[in-house]
Amino acid sequence: xxxxxxxxxxxxxxxxxAGLRWKIMRNYLRQKSNVLDFIGIVxxxxxxxxxxxxxxFAISFGAHAAVTTGHFSWLTLLFLGILVFWQIFPLFAxxxxxxxxxxxxxxxxxxxxxxxxxALAYGLADFSAITSVCWLFAMVLGIxxxxxxxxxxxxxxxxxxxxxxxxxxxxxxxxxxxxxxxxVSRELFFGFVILLSIxxxxxxxxxxxxxxxxxxxxxxxxxxxxxxxPVLAGxxxxxxxxxxxxGLLLRAVGLLIYVLLFSVxxxxxxxxxxxxxxxxxxxxxxxxxxxxxxxxxxxIDVLSFxxxxxxxxxxxxxxxxxxxxxxxxSLFMPPFLVFLFTAQFAGAHPWAIRTxxxxxxxxxxxxxxxxxxxxxxxxxxxxxxxxxxxxxxxAPVRFRDVFLxxxxxxxxxxxxxxxVSILLLVWRIGxxxxxxxxxxxxxxxxxxxxxxxxxxxxxxxxxxxxxxxSMRGQHGSGVxxxxxxxxxxxxxxxxxxxxxxxxxxxxxxLPAEAFAALAAASVAGYFSxxxxxxxLAERKKERLIxxxxx
Amino acid sequence: MTGAAIVTERLTRRFxxxxxxxxxxxxxxxxxxxxxxGPNGAGKSTTIKMxxxxxxxxxxxxxxxxxxxSSNAVDIKRQIGVVPEGMGLFERLTGLEYLTFVGRMYGxxxxxxxxxxxxxxxxxxxxxxxxSVIADYSHGMQKKIALAAAVIHxxxxxxLDEPFExxxxxxxxxxKSLLGRMTERGVTIxxxxxxxxxxxxxxxxxxxxHKGRLVAQGSMEELRAGVAEAGSKTTLEQIxxxxxGQDGAVRPQMEELSWLM
Numbered sequence: 180x181x182x183x184x185x186x187x188x189x190x191x192x193x194x195x196x197a198g199l200r201w202k203i204m205r206n207y208l209r210q211k212s213n214v215l216d217f218i219g220i221v222x223x224x225x226x227x228x229x230x231x232x233x234x235x236f237a238i239s240f241g242a243h244a245a246v247t248t249g250h251f252s253w254l255t256l257l258f259l260g261i262l263v264f265w266q267i268f269p270l271f272a273x274x275x276x277x278x279x280x281x282x283x284x285x286x287x288x289x290x291x292x293x294x295x296x297x298a299l300a301y302g303l304a305d306f307s308a309i310t311s312v313c314w315l316f317a318m319v320l321g322i323x324x325x326x327x328x329x330x331x332x333x334x335x336x337x338x339x340x341x342x343x344x345x346x347x348x349x350x351x352x353x354x355x356x357x358x359x360x361x362x363v364s365r366e367l368f369f370g371f372v373i374l375l376s377i378x379x380x381x382x383x384x385x386x387x388x389x390x391x392x393x394x395x396x397x398x399x400x401x402x403x404x405x406x407x408x409p410v411l412a413g414x415x416x417x418x419x420x421x422x423x424x425x426g427l428l429l430r431a432v433g434l435l436i437y438v439l440l441f442s443v444x445x446x447x448x449x450x451x452x453x454x455x456x457x458x459x460x461x462x463x464x465x466x467x468x469x470x471x472x473x474x475x476x477x478x479i480d481v482l483s484f485x486x487x488x489x490x491x492x493x494x495x496x497x498x499x500x501x502x503x504x505x506x507x508x509s510l511f512m513p514p515f516l517v518f519l520f521t522a523q524f525a526g527a528h529p530w531a532i533r534t535x536x537x538x539x540x541x542x543x544x545x546x547x548x549x550x551x552x553x554x555x556x557x558x559x560x561x562x563x564x565x566x567x568x569x570x571x572x573x574a575p576v577r578f579r580d581v582f583l584x585x586x587x588x589x590x591x592x593x594x595x596x597x598x599v600s601i602l603l604l605v606w607r608i609g610x611x612x613x614x615x616x617x618x619x620x621x622x623x624x625x626x627x628x629x630x631x632x633x634x635x636x637x638x639x640x641x642x643x644x645x646x647x648x649s650m651r652g653q654h655g656s657g658v659x660x661x662x663x664x665x666x667x668x669x670x671x672x673x674x675x676x677x678x679x680x681x682x683x684x685x686x687x688x689l690p691a692e693a694f695a696a697l698a699a700a701s702v703a704g705y706f707s708x709x710x711x712x713x714x715l716a717e718r719k720k721e722r723l724i725x726x727x728x729x
Numbered sequence: 730m731t732g733a734a735i736v737t738e739r740l741t742r743r744f745x746x747x748x749x750x751x752x753x754x755x756x757x758x759x760x761x762x763x764x765x766x767g768p769n770g771a772g773k774s775t776t777i778k779m780x781x782x783x784x785x786x787x788x789x790x791x792x793x794x795x796x797x798x799s800s801n802a803v804d805i806k807r808q809i810g811v812v813p814e815g816m817g818l819f820e821r822l823t824g825l826e827y828l829t830f831v832g833r834m835y836g837x838x839x840x841x842x843x844x845x846x847x848x849x850x851x852x853x854x855x856x857x858x859x860x861s862v863i864a865d866y867s868h869g870m871q872k873k874i875a876l877a878a879a880v881i882h883x884x885x886x887x888x889l890d891e892p893f894e895x896x897x898x899x900x901x902x903x904x905k906s907l908l909g910r911m912t913e914r915g916v917t918i919x920x921x922x923x924x925x926x927x928x929x930x931x932x933x934x935x936x937x938x939h940k941g942r943l944v945a946q947g948s949m950e951e952l953r954a955g956v957a958e959a960g961s962k963t964t965l966e967q968i969x970x971x972x973x974g975q976d977g978a979v980r981p982q983m984e985e986l987s988w989l990m
Binding site for chain 1: 781782783784785803804805806807809811813815816817818819820821822826829830831833834835836837838839862864878
């Protein structure tokens with residue numbers, strides 16, 4: 180009977196959840212494709228680790244230099260950098276917030292304390308948290324090697340900052356989760372994140388505008404910054420170095436107050452969630468609307484030149500695109516970034532590189548960049564199909580029609596983005612020379628067609644389901660991502676070689692001719708691959724359905 | 730076999746060491762309303778997936794409408810309709826968009842597709858939410874749109890995996906009458922359901938699968954004759970339990986759960 184169940188201790192509950200996570204991971208790795216996926220993610224993680232360790236060394240040297248030269252304000256800047264990274268990176272990486280699996284634990288008799296501590300532990304498992312902890316550790320090392328007497332103070336301050344940061348990140352995460360619960364606010368927020376991510380481009384002109392001096396308005400705020408955690412941390416270590424232990428203690432207490440304050444807020448948030456308030460997205464009931472008669476929507480079929488099945492897939496993908504706010508908004512990014520790059524790297528500009536990159540160099544680079552950004556989704560083209568993938572196998576169609584529909588849709592997006600970018604280029608700095616223009620566009624046909632064949636194969640072999648209209652944890656299969664990048668760099672290398680052939684031989688039209696031959700072969704290869712891919716789809720259908728219907 | 734809509738010979742499907750479907754020889758005549766029953770994990774969904782092209786058999790043969798499935802898959806799919814397990818819906822399309830998509834995938838022209846889609850939405854009482862995407866539908870509404878998509882091209886065989894699960898009584902009544910009219914017009918319906926009363930009321934013939942093997946097949950009268958004592962009216966539930974429960978597999982060992990009593 181239930182009344183004989185013994186309450187599980189806090190430690191026991193945390194151990195159970197840790198064990199659960201481990202078993203989920205172990206079972207996940209039992210399948211070969213998941214192992215490959217995992218290897219892909221680990222490889223990407225190793226690359227990121229090299230970057231983290233490299234920056235860690237720089238931080239350690241910086242902290243060492245700050246202490247040895249007595250510039251303790253540098254420590255403040257390092258603390259500030261780590262804190263900002265810890266809090267801001269998750270917004271960009273879309274990894275913020277307690278994930279769904281974690282929330283499902285609430286149906287078990289888990290205590291609020293265990294729920295709170297597990298949530299904090301989840302916060303420490305984020306990439307941004309692990310990285311920030313490594314960098315804090317690097318700072319402590321740098322400070323200790325400069326002055327060993329500062330080690331206890333450095334450990335104390337770093338530990339307080341760590342506690343404060345992880346609590347704050349969880350707190351911001353829970354608020355953020357509530358903010359993005361509605362589709363409209365979610366999409367507005369995503370737009371804000373995009374704008375924030377590109378606002379760095381305006382830092383340089385702003386600095387130039389203020390003649391390399393901070394504006395007076397900003398300076399008036401400086402005294403208030405002394406109460407912020409990074410300044411408290413930096414000043415605490417400065418006080419420790421001056422043997423002012425009262426000052427050290429006072430600032431440590433200041434940091435502790437931050438920890439307690441954020442903990443109280445976070446406890447309240449989780450207590451609300453613990454009581455059963457659902458913070459994730461939900462479906463609002465729709466209002467009834469007037470019925471639509473078929474005659475009213477019949478109209479002219481603009482896709483009548485395609486076979487019905489190809490047109491149906493294309494139309495369906497277009498409707499999906501229109502309803503996927505994140506995907507749609509992400510299409511604004513490439514032309515906008517092209518606009519910014521034209522301002523910074525090409526042509527003459529008052530605050531950029533005085534001798535701009537020539538249009539003949541900029542244009543192929545721009546197309547390469549657009550292909551790199553826009554082709555990646557093609558490597559997981561069934562990501563949003565969900566259970567609908569079964570329709571492709573129950574309907575009387577060959578899978579080549581499905582691929583054709585999807586690839587035409589993708590090609591349409593690519594052409595639209597390229598056209599907008601070319602218009603921006605013409606407006607900003609003009610067109611490149613005719614041979615380079617022709618060679619680049621034909622080269623794009625070669626690289627695009629070649630990639631579609633490979634991307635279709637990767638989509639069948641390494642599918643990954645993505646949640647529609649969601650930011651959190653959305654990425655393709657690790658293997659597919661590496662295949663995508665690998666093929667892009669390989670094709671980019673071939674294209675670069677062909678483009679340089681024109682310079683080496685002093686024959687400006689040679690690259691266009693070479694690309695035309697390559698493009699013809701590539702397009703022929705693409706069409707001949709479709710039948711083989713149809714057969715492959717039949718062989719892979721069980722796995723495809725299993726993954727996408729989960 | 731002449732007049733047979735579905736014929737399988739030694740149909741087998743293995744998943745590693747597990748044999749989910751083990752050498753099934755099944756025959757369903759054209760125009761039959763066939764109920765396919767079995768306990769959980771017996772192999773019902775695996776069989777229906779093989780018959781609809783969602784899963785390849787490990788061995789054995791399937792013939793639908795006189796055509797061998799392996800060599801005529803596309804021709805066969807054109808003549809069958811499916812409500813698969815999980816329904817297989819594109820949830821970010823509206824009901825009309827989804828039906829239009831399916832109609833076009835089955836080769837209907839645009840005008841016919843739109844006309845049938847509109848009629849089906851009206852019949853299924855889904856027409857008053859033209860702007861709602863399927864993801865926002867209730868479970869029962871999703872079942873109805875899945876069924877509408879399965880019949881939009883006028884299939885000769887209809888495969889339904891648990892079609893009444895989550896559907897309210899009013900809608901279920903309408904669906905049953907629709908399915909009844911379809912069989913009257915010669916459509917073969919192959920249905921799986923856990924609700925034995927529905928199968929008993931709708932189906933003229935029944936097959937029972939247990940542990941991957943077809944343990945009984947025939948008309949309701951034939952099955953009753955096999956298990957009933959003279960003069961008694963046996964229900965499908967009694968038939969089912971007497972066939973599947975013979976080895977005690979479906980009888981929970983309640984005496985071993987004394988702590989729950």
